[in-house]
Amino acid sequence: MFKTLKLMVAALATAVLMTGAASALTVVSAGNSYDITSDNLFLGAATSNGGAGSYSVNFFSPIDPVLGKANASVTLKVLGTFSGLTMSWVDAATNTVLQSTAVLADVTTNLNTMFTAPNLNQNLVFNWTDSAQGVTFDFDVAAVPLPAGGVLLLTALGGLGLARRRRKVA
Numbered sequence: 001m002f003k004t005l006k007l008m009v010a011a012l013a014t015a016v017l018m019t020g021a022a023s024a025l026t027v028v029s030a031g032n033s034y035d036i037t038s039d040n041l042f043l044g045a046a047t048s049n050g051g052a053g054s055y056s057v058n059f060f061s062p063i064d065p066v067l068g069k070a071n072a073s074v075t076l077k078v079l080g081t082f083s084g085l086t087m088s089w090v091d092a093a094t095n096t097v098l099q100s101t102a103v104l105a106d107v108t109t110n111l112n113t114m115f116t117a118p119n120l121n122q123n124l125v126f127n128w129t130d131s132a133q134g135v136t137f138d139f140d141v142a143a144v145p146l147p148a149g150g151v152l153l154l155t156a157l158g159g160l161g162l163a164r165r166r167r168k169v170a
Contacts, residue, residue, distance in 0.1 A: 026139070033058040034069055036115065042141040046126050048082070050133035055126040058092055059141065061115035067144040068113045070124050072103045074137045078102070084129035087139070089113035092121040103137075115143075 028034055028044040036042075036059040046055035059068060072087050079085065087109060088100035098119060103109045103126075113122060124141060 009160035028057045030057060031034050033060060035059075036061050036141065036143045037063050037066060043138070044140070045138050047136045048128065048133065050131060052129050053131065054128070056090075056123045057141075058088060058121065058123050058129050060092075060114075060121040061143070061164050062120075063115075064120060065114055065116040067143065068115055068122070069144055070111045070113075070139060070141045072109045072111075072126070072139040073135065074109070078135060078137050081132040081135045082128045082137075083131065085129070085131075085137075086127050087111050088125045088127070090123045090125050091119050092123050093118070098122065 006138050025041040025043055026034065026039045028042050030044075030046070034057070039141060042057075044057060044061075053118075058137055061068070068089070070087060070089070074085070084102075085098055085103040086108050089098045089111060090096065099111055101111050103108060113119075115122065126137075126139070
């Protein structure tokens with residue numbers, strides 16, 4: 001019994017340490033490319049030079065499938081300086097829009113995509129039809145994979161359960 005308890009504590013400690021191993025965040029820049037699985041959170045800011053414009057950042061995934069989640073936070077004051085502000089996930093190879101939504105004021109606008117073959121390389125694109133000069137809004141992107149530590153923990157607990165059952169039968 002004590003040996004089983006020690007194994008369970010060791011498995012739980014390993015899972016907790018594995019989840020905290022990734023870095024905190026990466027700041028992204030327009031036109032650059034980032035591995036969406038390499039960090040927990042990507043932060044960026046899009047700035048308008050006035051008039052119509054767009055802002056694009058490339059994300060790719062070496063893992064298939066991975067859920068990508070983009071959030072744009074725009075206050076009412078900032079949204080009033082933009083016309084037709086949209087956020088889209090675009091396939092980088094074919095330039096096909098995979099998901100798109102209008103960015104709304106005073107709320108965080110979410111837009112999810114799935115990084116699966118053949119769409120493992122996607123651009124997060126913001127477009128606007130008109131804007132004031134020097135206006136900036138923030139956005140963040142995160143991958144939402146099933147943590148490997150969780151799978152390992154469930155496997156370990158299942159193995160311990162089977163070992164205990166065998167002992168009871170014997």
